[in-house]
Amino acid sequence: MSDTQQDSGSIRVAVLGAHGRMGRRAVDAISEAADIELVARLGSSDRLDAALDAGATHVLDLTVPEASPQNAAFAVEHGLHAVIGTSGWDASRREQLVAQLGQSPRVGVLIAPNFSLGSVVASAVAAKAARWFESVEVVELHHPDKADAPSGTAVRTAELIGQARAEAGVPASPDATRHDPHGARGAVVDGVHVHAVRLRGLHAHQEVLLGGPGEQLTVRHDAFDRGAYMPGVLLGLRAVASHPGLTYGLDGYLDLD
Missing domain, CATH: 3.40.50.720 (NAD(P)-binding Rossmann-like Domain)
Structure with a gap:
């Protein structure tokens, strides 16, 4: 050029x-x-x-x-x-x-792990909020034709959350699980559990679940088509x-x- x-x-x-x-x-x-x-x-x-x-x-x-x-x-x-x-x-x-x-x-x-402006904003909001909550997990839900799991968006979200919590000195989410032979607790990305759902009828959806004593905050984004x-x-x-x-x-x- x-x-x-x-x-x-x-x-x-x-x-x-x-x-x-x-x-x-x-x-x-x-x-x-x-x-x-x-x-x-x-x-x-x-x-x-x-x-x-x-x-x-x-x-x-x-x-x-x-x-x-x-x-x-x-x-x-x-x-x-x-x-x-x-x-x-x-x-x-x-x-x-x-x-x-x-x-x-x-x-x-x-x-760009995700081009959806709403999804990018939701991930940023979740990362900002994650330093104030004891527990955080990510659930991503996609159509069954998607080849990779977890999604690139979920990985990016978990990376942002992990970085924000590390900078704030927040300890790992409490979890007493010691026996999980089938991997029910999902993948772990930068200390954040990520769960992938593949289901006919879905397109691209993500929930970040944040929990503290007596309360829960959910940051969710839904994309219905490309x-x-x-x-x-x-x-x-x-x-x-x-x-x-x-x-x-x-x-x-x-x-x-």
């Missing part, structure tokens, strides 16, 4: 994974946005170079965990800003991406160029204190 392209402020997007369910919705949303131009729709069999041929300044990666790191590396190498909505970006993968970005200091990359993610996708594309380096979580672009 030339300096002229970078300085023009134009947003020309190549969507990777454009033929998937999320990709198709993103293509429609980008096509309807007056300030963003869709220049390429790429599937798994298409060459990444096609994004360059189309004059893209940004890529939106909605592919699969196996392909996403390669796609991100390609974008960084060629000076394309990247918005990534693919799961599987654990700490080690993010560290590798940060190292790659060191060679391209003007490039911005956003990895339209909930499109405002966040567009926000990410509009903001990523002004945030060089790696941003993990759409909350990095919102003023959530």
Whole structure:
């Protein structure tokens, strides 16, 4: 990407994974946005170079965990800003991406475990509240076609909660369980128990349960279809160029204190 392209402020997007369910919705949303131009729709069999041929300044990666790191590396190498909505970006993968970005200091990359603005706000609220409650657990509920568990959103929420509680010096949630051969207590992420439900009829839902003596607070978010993610996708594309380096979580672009 030339300096002229970078300085023009134009947003020309190549969507990777454009033929998937999320990709198709993103293509429609980008096509309807007056300030963003869709220049390429790429599937798994298409060459990444096609994004360059189309004059893209940004890529939106909605592919699969196996392909996403390669796609991100390609974008960084060629000076394309990247918005990534693919799961599987654990700490080690993010560290590798940060190292790659060191060679391209003007490039911005956003990895968004969730594009729903409501979900991002709910997770931030839960993390803020978690330092004031003795107990906290996360329950995420999704459709049965979802491949990963716990969800990336639940992991991100638990990470935010764990960080907030550690900074406030809050001890671990009380739990007398000593025998759980079937894993009924769920996964543990940064000291927070996370439970995954997969049920026909659901789309994407999350509850953070916070408990103290004599009271309980529930922070819940519900997404009923993929339209909930499109405002966040567009926000990410509009903001990523002004945030060089790696941003993990759409909350990095919102003023959530």
